[in-house]
Amino acid sequence: MPIDGTDDAIAAVRAFNRFYTRKLGVLDQHLGKSPFSLSEARVLYELAQRDELAAKEIGNELGLDPGYLSRIVQSFDEKGLITRRPLPADRRQYQLSLTAKGRQAFTRLNLSSQNEVAAMLAQLSASDASRLTQAMATIESVLEQRRTQPAAFMLRSHRVGDMGWVISRQGAAYAADYSWDISYEALVAEICAQFIRNYDAAREHCWIAEVGGEPVGSVFLVKATDEIAKLRLLQVEKKARGLGVGRALVEQCIQGARERGYSRMTLWTQSILVAARGIYKSAGFKLVATEPHHSFGQDLIGETWERDL
Template sequence: MLSKSTEQVSDDHIAAVRAFNRFYTRKLGVLDQHLGKTPFSLSEARVLYELAHRDDLAAKEIGNELGLDPGYLSRIVQSFDEKGLITRTPLAADRRQYQLSLTAKGRQAFAKLNLSSQNEVAAMLAQLSADDATRLTQAMATIEAVLGQRRSRPAAFVLRSHRVGDMGWVISRQGAAYAADYNWDISYEALVAEICAQFIKNYDAAREHCWIAEMEGEPIGSIFLVKATDEIAKLRLLQVEKKARGLGVGRALVEQCIQGARERGYSKMTLWTQSILVAARGIYKSAGFNLVATEPHHSFGQDLIGETWERDL
């Protein structure tokens, strides 16, 4: 029997939502046994996504977040473990529960899955005009905001290619962030401006790219892939807004940059950072980069220790 509040819901509204659900699932093909052209089911892909974007989750947390049956989740975790995609560590507070983390193989599998999903959505959006694509994503944001307004979980973020106006944002936010966090002077902003200007002037889509992280229509981070040599790609200007830290944005940007370098035929990646940038160094290390050289220097009004990191692709 329907509750009084449920009885007050318009039949037309119910029919409209059900019709939209049928249309949307057909459009995206999520009723297929496997997601896109990957070997993963929709539920397996959702678990991979959670592990890729949130550090050291317990299996029980994933089950609660995604509403998965414990038995079904257990089978997914067992399958991932057997395939070498995850590591399982018993929790100190409850040895019956496990903390899950993606292995390097697991991160590679997620990167392929993520790229496949991005390509499918890109193909769908390519059929729309720029105005229609904006209307569509704004409508989606409205749906998420209305249906998710009682949830406490942070909003999801997306990675997109750079567009007009982004370079100005990168220069402004990099300069302001490093001045606030590390007291670097305006010469750093000048360096970022020079890097961005050269990137735009010499942009070669076959060899270089910039990704902007965006949440609820607002930029929250960036990363650049630029050519060092024909064989070596350089990662530059990783930055995440303070309000978006802890959501896995930095890790997602670095993984996307690595995947982008592989797709463009590079055999190695390199980057230059500073010893005081602890969070960024942690991301680089977990992504497979190795520290190969250090050099003290005085730049941006500070005494710093520059570090060169590399990884094979």
């Protein structure tokens, strides 16, 4: 029998769940000293991230009982936090949007939650905070990839040795595919070195895609300003293309930026990187500026893409 089916493994997971929920205080009647229960806060969060969600979509994504969700929606409506309008395709279903009052309520709740987590992290050393967030990312990637990602690959947080792999594979891949010279490898090395030296777990992250335990792709989330996150160094190995790795890395980076409190995201790419540009466009990025330049031994057209979060 596999280890995840043993009594010891089951007991360990249940014990961790009890510890984790107690530590974060989600067993309290209200979340973050707010007037909202945990389930209400989760619904409010989903509405704040995406406009005009159908109530049924929220219920499916959060696993909420339809009757319970209906009571939450009714309560939000009575408090003036949301607007409701019937879906054109099915007038029995409602499309929900936050009102200005609702967005103010979410902002207060989000800030309170961020402050509570920041206070918890402040008690840890920088190395322990990094270990904690990386362990959380590992738990998330192991459990989530079975539900939403193709079984062929998984995403995990960076660890010792990954930066060397990123530098080597980026340099080799762009030399082989686009004849870029070694100055590009030098640029990647500088970016990775800066990421390691200045790493802020609360604002930045790197995700590595793996197939069978072997790295096949990467993406970096770095701080541009307090409000703007930057996506950097997206790369997928040829043998892993077609699996949805690039799209999953970009979506994870966007979600990571939202969770870290950024309001906007930017990236810099080149016009010849057709596949990457397609992923960015489908993920909601818009081309906002272009500039010809000579870099990496080639004449290129640099592009800046942005999107709101």
